[in-house]
Amino acid sequence: MAGRRRPAWAVILITGLLLWLATVAVTFLTANANLVPTLVLLGSFLVPVTFVAWAYSHRDEVITVEALFRLFVVGGILGVLGASILESYLLHPSAWMFVGVGLIEEGVKLVALWLLTRHLAGKSVRSGVVLGATVGFGFAAFESAGYALNALITVDGLSLRALVETEILRGLLAPFGHGLWTAILGGLLFATASRAGRFRLTGALVLGYLGVSLLHALWDSMHGIAVYLVYALTSTARQQALFAQGWIPRPTDEQVHLFTLFSIGGTIVITLIALLWLRRVWRSGRHVS
Known part of the structure; x- marks a missing residue:
């Protein structure tokens, strides 16, 4: 009897990971700079594409x-370009x-999700979650490619090690960042159209946008928050005097451990809040006719 087929997302993940590992090995062995684009693209897109494939298996038939x-390509690029322009000027x-x-x-x-799906028929909450996640993962993929290239180029020349380390870190964090946050927003956006058939700007959507933005901000600033908490709770008089003079004192072992606990623990708490929120939004789709 034939074995059960692996789901598409698992095939993508396993195949892509093996290709990425092979590309890393060959690039290090040969120092062939022509392989760098392949390495960047595979490492940046593997996890986002895998999760989009997983989300597709939970889609409504209209998608x-x-x-x-x-949505992955156009939505992701529109998001990256829009964010780059606004962040540069504002x-x-x-x-x-x-x-x-x-x-x-x-x-x-x-906005990208709104523009690209405004004419979609059958705007269910669950469709919004899947399509929102797709835009978020597209954004994450293109953003990760930029981070990988920035890590590659150093004052001492090209650093393949830094590129690989950046791709591993971004890949591990990708499921808990842009895709998760935009999935929540997608569900909230589509909930506004579940009965009227068109998107509306509601108080719930605005509050959801502000809440997701706050989670995003806390995630990005967790390193600084952890440093502040360690300083506020454990800094000595000598360390405070050095800070006041513009010097950065050497942290104690206890402070290093506390920083790791606060930074990682804070990130986990933010992720759990977002996952519980997404679960609530996803389940709300059952009760919308």
Whole structure:
């Protein structure tokens, strides 16, 4: 009796991971710079494409492969371009910069999703979750490619090690960032059209947008929040005096451990909040006629 077929997302993940590992090995062995684009594209797109394939298996029938492809590529690029323009002109280094990043990036992804799906028939909450996640993962893929290239180029020349480390980190975090946040927004957006058939700007959608933007901002700023908490709770008089003079004192082992606990723990808490929120939005689709 033939064995059960692996789901498409598992085939994509396994095949893509093997190809990425082979590309890493050959690139390191041969130092062939022509392989760098392949390495960047495979590493940046593997996890987002895998999760879009998984989301496709949970879609409503109205969603086609062509629609997912358009939202992933066009929606992702529109989001990246819009965020780049707005962040360049509107944001400046400050304590509130990450709040601005969250508002801008979640805003442009929401607008891209709105524009690309406004004529879609059968706007269910679950379709909104899947299509929102697709736009978010497209954004994440193109953004990760940029981060990988930035990591590659250093003052000492090209660093393949930095590129690979960046792709591994971004790949591990990808399921819990842009795709998750925009999935929530997609479900909330489509909920506004479940009865009227067209999108509407509602108070629930605005509050959802602000909430998702806040989660995004907290995620991005967790490193700084962890540093502040460690300093506020454990800094010595000598360390405070060095800070006041503009010096950065060497942290103690306890402070290093606390920083790791706060930064990782905070990220986990933010992710759990977003996952529970998404679960609630997804289940709400059962009760909408």
